[in-house]
Amino acid sequence: MSYTVRVTKVKKMFNQEKVQISTDVLNLIDQKIAFKLRLIVKKCKDHNIKRLTEEVYPYVERMLWAIPVKLKVIELNVR
Numbered sequence: 001m002s003y004t005v006r007v008t009k010v011k012k013m014f015n016q017e018k019v020q021i022s023t024d025v026l027n028l029i030d031q032k033i034a035f036k037l038r039l040i041v042k043k044c045k046d047h048n049i050k051r052l053t054e055e056v057y058p059y060v061e062r063m064l065w066a067i068p069v070k071l072k073v074i075e076l077n078v079r
Contacts, residue, residue: 039064 007026014021043063044052052060 036064 010026010029011021040052040060043049043060047060047063049056049060
């Protein structure tokens, strides 16, 4: 597991609920978190956000959920 999340904290959370977690799943969780962090960094860069603060974070978080939609015009042959 990389530096993204602290393994002991994640394990402790699962352990408190009496759920065992494998190393493979810890790595998957780490990868998901790292992916989301990369998206946050990219959004900040794309939108010229120089400092990510508590006030700005919700804005960036909403951008992550915004799905760009490409509309495709479909011709319907209705008779």
